[in-house]
Amino acid sequence: MADHPGEVAATINDQRLSEEASPLIDQLVADAVASRLTSQDHTLWGEAAEAEAAVRLAWTTLHETSRPLLAEIDALRAELRAEGVDRVVLAGMGGSSLAPEVITATAGVPLTVLDTTDADQVADALAGDLENTVLVVSSKSGSTVETDSHRRIFEVAFRELGIDPGSRIVVVTDPGSPLEELASGYRRVFQADPNVGGRYSALTAFGLVPAGLAGADVAALLDEAAAASRVLSQDTADNPAFVLAAALAGAHARGAEKVVLADTGSGITGFGDWAEQLVAESTGKDGTGLLPVVVESPEAPGFADAGEDATAVAIGATGGALSTSGSLGGLILLWEYATAIAGKLLGINPFDQPDVEAAKKAARALLDNPTEQGGTGQSFVDGPIEVYGAPDGVTSLGEALQVLTGAAPEFGYISVQAYLDRIADASAAVLRGELARKTGLQTTFGWGPRFLHSTGQYHKGGHQNGVFLQLTGAAEIDIEVPDRPYSLNTLQLAQAAGDGQVLSGLDRPLLRLHLTDRAAGLAHLVHTLAEVAK
Incomplete structure (x- = not known):
């Protein structure tokens, strides 16, 4: 944490990253990007983005x-x-x-x-x-x-x-x-x-x-954000927003398209989940972007061992190739400034989300006219798990998982999407680390449908090198939605199926596992992963 309320900092801890960022920082200073952003200059991101930016910049004040x-x-x-x-x-x-x-x-x-x-x-x-x-x-x-x-x-x-x-x-x-x-x-x-x-x-x-x-x-x-604003609005080389944005964009230019976030003693709970949406939705479009990968700790797979395709960023004063620190209000504003500026450096509009609506439309269509979920029939049953979308000839859960993860290209990623109860089924989150450890691939984990409003934009609009593991599960109860022709269970499955249809339409590999017994199914899945060779 920073020493004073509102104080924020971004520190590059890697020599190569510093060298990559330096010319970009000089460019940002010369273009007076910080002061122009603070004054809500909607021309910063080019003519194509002007209309959207003109009605999206009030957050700076x-x-x-x-x-x-x-x-x-x-x-x-x-x-x-x-x-x-x-x-x-x-x-x-x-x-x-x-x-x-x-x-x-x-x-x-x-x-x-x-x-x-x-x-x-x-x-x-x-x-x-x-x-x-x-x-x-x-x-x-x-x-x-x-x-x-x-x-x-x-x-x-x-x-x-x-x-x-x-x-x-x-x-x-x-x-x-x-x-x-x-x-x-x-x-x-x-x-x-x-x-x-x-x-x-x-x-x-x-x-x-x-x-x-x-x-x-x-x-x-608000006091913390006000104090941070005085620093973030300055066109100086030590502006933390310039440092953070330039480091991420510079690393992306050489292929580091993922941002691995770990808390290193910030004192802030869950900041990575908030930053995940900010970065993914703002940058993940036009076939480019930065994919946030939120990990459990600095020791978790994907952070300390981040490869050429990823930049490890610590939420805290130390750790990673890059670290950011400060009060919560200050860090919120720092990451907002840096993400908007990174959008300029990446050549994208950081304020639209052109691919978010696709999954919503598909889900609504399934609610209006239910079809077989996900457009893919059941492949086989393995214990308490029904497997959907496995290739012909695959007859076991372990083999299906190997085929899915093996379909990821070098420097691709795995996305685990759990349409489950994130409190009662919290153990599902261990799958992120297990898959990352087994495959050596950067792996994200999202609770559905919550992630659809976050990383869902990147999945469709960002780098098209992900493979997707959907988890759905039988619920003990159902709740009818008053004055609507569907229940929560129907809606939840339609959301999974709708997103699955969109991803499959983009030729992204996808496997859905339906847990007929959630606790037993998760245990069986974890056990199967442990048995699968890398």
Whole structure:
């Protein structure tokens, strides 16, 4: 951590990386990129990006413009506490959930985050103390299917307890969204800044309202960002945003297209998950980009042994080829600046997400007209696992895994996508390290459908060298979505199948494993991996 609130730093710990970054830093200084970005110059990324950038740069001054929210959040929290309402549940996806989760986890205050369509996980949230619960429904577009489903389900649950749902639902959305239009009877509607994209929204109402209601000191967060802004807006060679952006872009130019993130004592909980969306969605397009790989520790496979295709970045003062340190508010702003600047150096527009909608469209089509999931029939059954999409002639789980991982090219990557309960099925995350260790390939892990709002853009728009392992599972229960012709289980499987169809349409190797018994299936999968030779 830095010594003073808001202090931020980016340090290059590798001589070659320093040499690669140096001319790029000089270029950024000469072009006055930091001051132009701070003043919201929408011409920085070229003519093709100007229209999008013109309505996406208000995040550079949020440490000032978000101040009026603080009193409103404090007042609402006091009202709710006076009524005995002290449990906060957040329904949101992507930028609407990742930032509040990091903020509250770092502050050590409880926040129940629903960024899932898993019926078991939603049921656990419903089983909490609803008598003392407020639901924050957070959606920039106002039409996010997962969040809308949560809202409908909780409305019914509140009503069944004799609680007026309107008194227990708080909305965060953009002005004029469909959600704002239907929320007139809810406890409070917070309008977010429409000139800030979702992944840059940590210091808007999307980050501050749920975190503040949960009890985090969001005023201090803005103070930290304000202090960092004074450094990040300077056109100097030691500007941490220039250092970070130039190092990542310089390494990418020689083929290091992956950014491996490990925490090395930052004191911040889960920062990598937030940065993952920021970097992947901002840069992963036009067949290029930086793929974030969030690992469990500095000792985990993929970090200390990062190869030519990856840059190891420590979240903390030491470690890796590159390290960043500072307060949470300062680091949020540092990574936002650096990611936007890296987009300029990579020649892409860091504010659009042209490939995110493809999986959503495919999922909606499957909900409207259900077909065999994923477009691939069941290949075989191996114990408590149904295997879908294995090549003809493959008859065992071990062989199917070998064929999948063997299809990755040199410097490719493996993406594990678990459409499961990320609390009850948390053990699935060990697959990342096991596959990375077995194959020597950089390996990512994402909970579905949460990752669709994060690395999902890179999978379709970035470097096309990934192979994909989908995990779905039988749920113990199901929950109907009120006034919708589907249940959570149906929606969850449609999301997996829809994304699978899009990836298969891009000729990316994909294998889906359906766990007929989740605990037994995960144990069988881990055991099989242990038996598979590298």
